[in-house]
Amino acid sequence: MDPKLKEVSQLFDRFKASFLRNDFDNCSNLLSQLKVLLTGFRSLPPLFADTPNAVHELTIARDIYEHAVVLSVKIEDQDAFERDFFQLKPYYTDACNRLPPSPQEYPILGLNLLRLLVQNRIAEFHTELELLSSAALENPCIKHAVELEQSFMEGAYNRVLSARQTVPHDTYVYFMDLLAKTVRDEIAGCSEKAYDYLSIKDAKQMLLFSSDQELLEYIKEEHPEWEIKNDSVFFQKAKESAPCKEIPSLQLINQTLSYARELERIV
Amino acid sequence: MATTLVSSVGGMLAMLNEPHLSVKLHALSNLNNLVETFWPPLVDSLNYAVCIFQGNPETQGLKATSANINNDQFGHKFEISCKAPMKKGGEINKNK
Numbered sequence: 001m002d003p004k005l006k007e008v009s010q011l012f013d014r015f016k017a018s019f020l021r022n023d024f025d026n027c028s029n030l031l032s033q034l035k036v037l038l039t040g041f042r043s044l045p046p047l048f049a050d051t052p053n054a055v056h057e058l059t060i061a062r063d064i065y066e067h068a069v070v071l072s073v074k075i076e077d078q079d080a081f082e083r084d085f086f087q088l089k090p091y092y093t094d095a096c097n098r099l100p101p102s103p104q105e106y107p108i109l110g111l112n113l114l115r116l117l118v119q120n121r122i123a124e125f126h127t128e129l130e131l132l133s134s135a136a137l138e139n140p141c142i143k144h145a146v147e148l149e150q151s152f153m154e155g156a157y158n159r160v161l162s163a164r165q166t167v168p169h170d171t172y173v174y175f176m177d178l179l180a181k182t183v184r185d186e187i188a189g190c191s192e193k194a195y196d197y198l199s200i201k202d203a204k205q206m207l208l209f210s211s212d213q214e215l216l217e218y219i220k221e222e223h224p225e226w227e228i229k230n231d232s233v234f235f236q237k238a239k240e241s242a243p244c245k246e247i248p249s250l251q252l253i254n255q256t257l258s259y260a261r262e263l264e265r266i267v
Numbered sequence: 268m269a270t271t272l273v274s275s276v277g278g279m280l281a282m283l284n285e286p287h288l289s290v291k292l293h294a295l296s297n298l299n300n301l302v303e304t305f306w307p308p309l310v311d312s313l314n315y316a317v318c319i320f321q322g323n324p325e326t327q328g329l330k331a332t333s334a335n336i337n338n339d340q341f342g343h344k345f346e347i348s349c350k351a352p353m354k355k356g357g358e359i360n361k362n363k
């Protein structure tokens with residue numbers, strides 16, 4: 001075996017051992033070293049040189065980046081997730097002719113879709129979805145993210161939250177918890193617009209809190225402009241600070257009628 | 268390169284954000300070879316890429332992976348890539 005490849009293999013074995021022990025600091029250090037070593041392989045994207053150990057090098061590199069993606073979920077670093085996923089993606093799209101499919105491909109693609117959903121990057125979510133084959137769309141990991149997005153767009157937040165119980169992969173729990181927060185923020189924004197005030201009891205139920213204390217802490221942190229008095233939450237102050245412009249309906253009607261009149265003259 | 272084997276430079280651009288310098292420079296080296304094919308997505312990254320060169324005296328000491336990196340060459344090729352479509356655009360405007 002090539003000495004460089006052997007070094008990478010040994011270091012990767014140490015990484016996997018640390019990963020199993022949940023020693024994430026050591027994992028991050030080893031990962032950094034592995035990435036530096038991988039820069040020495042010419043068989044990896046974008047060069048794809050035909051070296052004697054090309055298949056082995058590509059396989060181990062893909063495995064390393066897949067572990068990097070999962071590690072970023074464990075350490076809850078979304079920026080690292082995005083960096084590692086973009087570096088992993090060529091192994092799925094451009095190297096698929098040189099390598100057998102990875103068993104981790106669909107769970108990781110599903111994780112990425114979930115991340116975009118959590119970050120409310122819906123346009124990119126659909127862009128990524130278009131790149132997938134019809135076979136991929138049938139995979140439970142992908143289908144889960146698609147159904148979540150549909151529920152989210154419909155405003156069926158109860159389905160989004162209950163989906164946490166049926167995650168297809170255990171790495172999804174982190175993003176599902178974040179998604180719950182995204183949903184709560186959406187509901188809070190809608191409540192602010194829809195109501196002048198809500199009782200504490202109703203607000204707690206709407207925002208899916210189990211205790212009054214959690215609700216009060218949330219309001220203090222996220223919505224300090226809300227006012228709490230007489231056992232109710234008042235949104236009036238928030239409305240005052242963000243005045244909505246009134247539609248000049250009379251002016252619009254006059255303009256529309258005059259356009260219609262002008263068009264009739266032309267005919 | 269006679270043919271382009273990758274469909275995107277997203278991976279290389281992501282490498283530019285890695286904390287380790289040699290990984291950044293590895294990405295730059297590859298981007299240098301791909302600039303004429305993928306210059307549109309590189310536009311937004313140019314300033315940042317140049318900063319990596321200018322801000323790191325360690326560049327001189329790096330070995331094989333950074334041997335081919337040349338700031339002027341990168342900038343020059345990029346400039347050519349930018350000029351070509353701009354000239355063409357100018358001609359189109361004149362025709363109108």
